[in-house]
Amino acid sequence: MCDCVEKIIELLQENCGDNEAKMNGVSFCIGNNNRIQTFMTGSYSFRKKTITGEFYKTKTSGNVVFAFCPFCGKKYNFTKDIKKE
Numbered sequence: 253m254c255d256c257v258e259k260i261i262e263l264l265q266e267n268c269g270d271n272e273a274k275m276n277g278v279s280f281c282i283g284n285n286n287r288i289q290t291f292m293t294g295s296y297s298f299r300k301k302t303i304t305g306e307f308y309k310t311k312t313s314g315n316v317v318f319a320f321c322p323f324c325g326k327k328y329n330f331t332k333d334i335k336k337e
């Protein structure tokens with residue numbers, strides 16, 4: 253997997269002048285070399301329906317994992333990189 257997310261976060265922190273600046277939608281997994289790999293996820297929200305068919309007032313949220321890096325376009329290879337014991 254590429255290291256675009258780490259690079260973008262470094263640039264973000266440099267440009268913001270804050271070493272605690274962070275990007276939303278970043279997730280982690282353990283790579284095959286036992287290093288932490290970062291990748292991007294997107295999020296969505298929707299209103300669930302009650303039994304009577306009305307919408308709940310609060311929204312439910314979930315995540316989608318991108319198959320490709322949104323910065324360089326390389327395919328994320330999770331099955332190879334996820335540690336198995």
Ligand SMILES: [Zn+2]
Pocket residue numbers: 254255256257321322323324325326
């Ligand atoms: Zn990338």
